[in-house]
Amino acid sequence: MIPYGKQDINQDDLDSVLEVLKSDFLTQGPQVPIFENNVSRFVGAKYGVAVNSATSALHIACLSLGFTKGDILWTSPNTFVASANCAMYCGGKVDLVDIDPDTLNMCPKALETKLILAKERGLLPKIVVPVHFAGQSCDMRKIHELSVQYDFKIIEDASHAIGSKYLNQYVGNCAYSDITVFSFHPVKIITTAEGGLATTNQSNLAERMNLFRTHGITKDKNLFDIQSEGPWYYEQHELGYNYRLTDLQAALGISQLKRIHRFIKKRHILREGYEKLIKSEDILLPKQDKNCYSALHLYPIQLRLEALTLSKKEIFESLRDQGLGVNLHYIPVHFHPYYKKLGFNRGDFPHAENYYKRAISIPMFPSMSNKDQEYVVSTLLKTIK
Ligand SMILES: *Cc1c(COP(=O)(O)O)cnc(C)c1O
Numbered sequence: 001m002i003p004y005g006k007q008d009i010n011q012d013d014l015d016s017v018l019e020v021l022k023s024d025f026l027t028q029g030p031q032v033p034i035f036e037n038n039v040s041r042f043v044g045a046k047y048g049v050a051v052n053s054a055t056s057a058l059h060i061a062c063l064s065l066g067f068t069k070g071d072i073l074w075t076s077p078n079t080f081v082a083s084a085n086c087a088m089y090c091g092g093k094v095d096l097v098d099i100d101p102d103t104l105n106m107c108p109k110a111l112e113t114k115l116i117l118a119k120e121r122g123l124l125p126k127i128v129v130p131v132h133f134a135g136q137s138c139d140m141r142k143i144h145e146l147s148v149q150y151d152f153k154i155i156e157d158a159s160h161a162i163g164s165k166y167l168n169q170y171v172g173n174c175a176y177s178d179i180t181v182f183s184f185h186p187v188k189i190i191t192t193a194e195g196g197l198a199t200t201n202q203s204n205l206a207e208r209m210n211l212f213r214t215h216g217i218t219k220d221k222n223l224f225d226i227q228s229e230g231p232w233y234y235e236q237h238e239l240g241y242n243y244r245l246t247d248l249q250a251a252l253g254i255s256q257l258k259r260i261h262r263f264i265k266k267r268h269i270l271r272e273g274y275e276k277l278i279k280s281e282d283i284l285l286p287k288q289d290k291n292c293y294s295a296l297h298l299y300p301i302q303l304r305l306e307a308l309t310l311s312k313k314e315i316f317e318s319l320r321d322q323g324l325g326v327n328l329h330y331i332p333v334h335f336h337p338y339y340k341k342l343g344f345n346r347g348d349f350p351h352a353e354n355y356y357k358r359a360i361s362i363p364m365f366p367s368m369s370n371k372d373q374e375y376v377v378s379t380l381l382k383t384i385k
Helices: 011-021 031-043 054-064 082-089 108-121 140-150 203-213 247-257 260-277 312-321 350-358 370-384
Strands: 047-051 072-075 093-096 127-129 153-157 179-183 196-200 300-303 359-361
Touching: 011 247, 031 047, 031 196, 031 247, 047 054, 047 203, 054 082, 054 153, 054 179, 054 196, 054 203, 072 082, 082 093, 082 127, 108 140, 140 153, 196 203, 260 370, 300 350, 312 359, 312 370, 350 359
Parallel strands: 072 093, 072 127, 127 153, 153 179
Antiparallel strands: 047 196, 179 196, 300 359
16 A cells, blocks of 8 residues: 555664663653754744644644633634644634635635624634645735734644745744644654644743643742742642653654655655646646745645546545555544534535545655656546546
8 A cells, every 4th residue: 555645764763762762861851852942943933842742732832822711713624623623622712714725725815804704793813723734835924914903813733834935934933923833743744753843933932832731830940939949849830731742752853854855855756746647637736836835745636526427435445445545635624523513514615625525635755656656646547537
């Protein structure tokens, strides 16, 4: 089976992890702060807070922005549910903004229209979470402009987009947002097995996220309510969580980050391969926005179903039967029973729904060979015929 995505682990990665295993610290040692520094320096942000998943990062990002009961968060329907769940963890509410069918990202025009309506009704969001789908940045300049006008905070869900660029700057430098969140799940661009990281340029947000990552506990005596009672002393100031990344994972991340350019370059070679080899009017390839350089986490094609005799389901099943680990990104958030129960309906976000009907993610990962790619393309073209 050729999977849709896969990690690339080499001897350096193994050695790095093994070294930590033999050391004194398996968690909360020196590797985590090094990883945080390396990632934040790489993307051009002042602070980085590493946690055990992007889901955790989204949660503490919301908490640090003071998002609480009754507050409203808006995100894209074309995302993994974690982008919306973070609001629910905080007792908040979720609403969605339909995508632009060209970029597959949150549509800035739809966002503006919805904001005008929400203002009239007193239902403005406290946080908007743009998701850089497949690695391609959202129109952050426009979204940031709207955030000033309508007074909301921005958390970029860049789970797909470490190493991506927007207007020639790395996603994650928070030029147009308060916080950016990355994921290091094995299918993403670089991996720590499980893991995530939030970047920000605001020291108070970094401090708050640090607190929420470890039980709400601080060991900084400058922050204590009372004078320290002794060397053992620490204080819990908030209800936080255990969202820490281990030193083992951080060591893997440090090693992986050294190869990020190689990984993304290879993904672009594969993209060029697909663009050259897939010559079919019945298959729409993902468009590359000229303002962006995508890390190409995913390669989602769309089928022109009205011209095909087989259904999407039949094509998908047939590809799987022939050894292609195709996948689908994403089932629209509001289609899930949990969100349906909150009042969403089919038909609410037609562009995301139409995309969902036609989309298939085909294999895209750094260790994929030319032969693999030729097999993927010939199987795909033969199957839809
Ligand atoms: C993978 C992913 C997440 C969650 O990442 P984890 O590290 O697995 O928690 C969140 N949002 C998007 C868009 C993702 O693709």
